[in-house]
Amino acid sequence: MNPAELTATLLDVVRATVGDRxxxxxxxxxxxERPRNRDHGDWASNVALKLGKRLGLNPREFxxxxxxxxxxxxxxxxxEVAGxxxxxxxxxxxxxxxxxxxIVEQGVDYGRGVLYDGVxxxxxxxxxxxxGxxxxxGTRWAAVGDSLARLFQAQGGLVTREYYFNDHGAQIDRFARSLVAGYRGEPAPDDGYGGQYILDIAARVVEIYPGDLDSLPPDVQQEEFRKLGVELMFGDIKASLHDFGVDFDVYFHENELHDSGAVERAVARLRELGHIYEADGATWLRxxxxxxxxxxxxIKSDGEGAYISGDxxxxxxxxxxxxxRNLILLGxxxxxxxxRLMGMTAAFGDIPYVNLEILIGQLVNLIKDGEPVRMSKRAGTVVTMEDLVDVVGVDAARYALVRSSMDSQLDIDLDLLTKKTNDNPVFYVQYAHARTQAVARNADQAGVTRGRFDPALLDHETESILLGVLAEFPRVTLQAAELREPHRVARYLEQLAGxxxxxxxxxxxxxxxDEPVGVIHETRRWVNxxxxxxxxxxLGLLGVSAPERM
Known part of the structure; x- marks a missing residue:
């Protein structure tokens, strides 16, 4: 009897007991819920306490x-009744x-649900x-976002992973001027970007440009560096994400909004709805x-779109x-x-926090030898995705970034994540999976198949605990999707591994x-x-591999 079945049974019993009410x-x-002390049973419920006062019943007698x-x-x-x-x-x-x-018969479908079926x-x-x-x-958001996408898909959601390229505005101009400065061997502009990657991209622009960059007027030269440099940076970002196990369905370019008239259409729609007005030479949203x-x-008084216009x-x-449903993960x-984004949502006639949700994540600190890692060799100013992956690998990086609540600041101990010991949480979970596979291989050699199955034999205390944890998996995946908390899956896996x-x-x-293969051995093979x-x-929901050997 799984939790859903037991809940339905308890609901039927409650309704039968209260009769007309x-x-x-x-x-x-x-x-x-699971009792902390398993001597108190497999499950506990406070239903009598919750309903007793409302229905005028003595909770203990009820x-x-x-x-x-x-x-x-x-x-x-x-x-039994307690307290x-x-x-x-x-x-x-x-x-x-x-x-x-x-579980064995359902395979990967065990743990799936219908929370967002067809949405x-x-x-x-x-x-x-x-x-840059x-x-x-951003690496934390890559791990968390992709895990959320997998959780929503496991609940039947029709998920589109989308990357919004901010390729419109002043930061692109600063990027282009930084590339030109790097090409000329000059220091980066005061408001520009530094680091080895700028010099690398500038050199690659020179390689792919078909003509002589030095023969171009300064403004044309800068435009070529802008156009080619942004394209190269896009390519590097996509490649880094792919290597991290994250691929997007849509790469949306901000420039398209401004070039296609989409901003004007959005303003016109809001004007029709009565939420746009003019004041001080500018266009305002209420x-x-x-x-x-x-x-x-x-729209500012000079006719340029303010930042929110693109939103x-x-x-x-x-x-x-x-x-x-539209979710955006932000820093x-x-x-x-x-x-302001929720106000925008309501102005369009939609429901804030339903049609649009904003998830805010906190900072990540890397710790090495007990000290913060503050600077990237490549980027010069920040620690990058490549820095983390180079040290600990993709699996450990993704797992470490997703196993804590996204609204808490995260310190990642690089020394811990490189250890092949049970102190390393991703190793602990992956090793548990590898052990199940080793047991299965050894069982095959010993003739212990999944032929016979007598669940009544699974009466050892550790079997009761393990089966109880396995029963929790559908509830954990449902809550992780509903609450936008993929760290619940990671913490559950550590509990299951233990x-x-x-x-x-x-x-x-x-x-x-020489002991013969008995029903108990084959039954336990099912549990394994x-x-x-x-x-x-x-692990798949977190985008982490499940090795068969370690």
């Missing part, structure tokens, strides 16, 4: 009535053990300016009516492409930007010596393979 009981009232009914249900071995009305439920071994067979979702992340390599903050602290200039056009573009310096290692130490899968499947699926 069953209509007042909602599925949200029935919650289950809980006792529920317990009496639950023990009559097949698969439930025991139901003021908590309900502790213990499943019988056979009911719990059936999960192992179901078009646009997930925009990284979106670094094409003026991806820094460590975002203050929708929770922003002030109205925002859309209006881009959001409308996404909605016109059919995306019901910690964008907190003040959220209200439960598996303890079970492995306590319960034999392969017979000793089920654990391997969940570890493999969970």
């Amino acid at each position: 069953a209509g007042e009981v909602e599925v949200e009232d029935v919650t289950l 809980s006792a009535s529920l317990a009496a009914a639950l023990v009559q249900v097949d698969g439930i071995a025991k139901a 003021p009305g908590f309900l502790n439920i213990t499943l019988d071994a056979a009911a719990a053990g059936l999960l192992a067979q179901r 078009p979702i646009n997930l925009e992340f990284v979106s670094a300016n094409p003026t 390599p991806i820094h460590i903050g 975002t203050s009516e929708f929770g922003d602290d002030k109205d925002r200039v859309v 209006l056009a881009y959001y409308l573009n996404k909605r016109e492409r059919g995306f019901e 910690a310096d964008h907190h003040g930007y959220v209200k 439960a598996y290692h303890r079970w492995y130490d306590a319960c034999r899968i392969i017979p000793l010596g 393979d089920a654990t391997g499947q969940v570890l493999r699926t969970g």
Whole structure:
């Protein structure tokens, strides 16, 4: 009996117990959680406490009535009342053990759900300016964003990964002037970009330009460096992301919004809706009516579009492409930007935090030999994606960046991530998977197949704990998607790895010596393979490999 089945059973029992007032009981009232002390059972519920006061029932007596009914249900071995009305439920071994067979039979589908079944979702992340390599903050968003995309897809979402190239505006001009300075052997402009990568790209521009750059007028020369340099930087960014296991479905260029008239169309739409006005020679959007602290200039008095003008056009573009949910992952310096974007969403007649969500992530610090790593050899000013991957590899980098809540500052110990010990969390989880595969190979050689299966034999304490953790996987993946918290999957995998290692130490899968292969060995083979499947699926949701040998 899995958590969903037990929840449905408990809901039926509650409604049957309250009789005429069953209509007042909602599925949200029935919650289950794992007791910290497994002596208290497999599951605990506070449903009697939640409903007792509302329905005018004594919680402890109500809980006792529920317990009496639950023990009559097949698969439930025991139901007891604790404290003021908590309900502790213990499943019988056979009911719990059936999960192992179901996981193996469902394979990668175990843990999938329907939360976003058929919903078009646009997930925009990284979106670094094409003026330099991806820094460590953008690398965190690459890991988190791609994991979220995988979680949404596992819940049936129709996900489009989108990268927004900010190839319009002053930063591109500064980039072009920096390239020209590098080409001429001059220092970078005061407001420009430095680092070896600027010199490298300038040299590559010279290689691919078909003519003589020195013969061009200064403004034309700078335009060639801008055009070719941005294209080369785009290519480098895409290659870095691909090597990191992140590929985007759409690369959207900001220039398209300004060149295609999309900004004007967005302003016209908002004007029709009554939210645009003119003042002081500029065009304004009434975002203050929708929770922003002030109205925002859309078109400045000189006729140039303000920064938000591109946001209006881009959001409308996404909605016109059919995306019901649009999520944008931004860095910690964008907190003040959220209200105006939510005001924009409401001005278009949409629902803030539903049709548009902004996720804010905190800074990442790399630690080496106990000291912060502050500078990249290549970029000169920031630590880049390549710096991290060169030291620890893609798997360790992705796992480390995703295993902590995105709204907390993250310190990554490079020394720890290079260790092949259980202190290294990604090694600990990957090693658990490799062990399941080694056990399977050895079992094949010993003739221990998945032929027979008697779940009632899975009555060892470590088996109960392991099966309980395996049962949690669908709930974890659902919550990780719903709460936008992929770190829940990583922490779950570490819990599962620990439960598996303890079970492995306590319960034999392969017979000793001349002992014949018994039903218990084959039944445990199902448990081993089920654990391997969940570890493999969970690591896949994080974009981390599941090695078969380590």
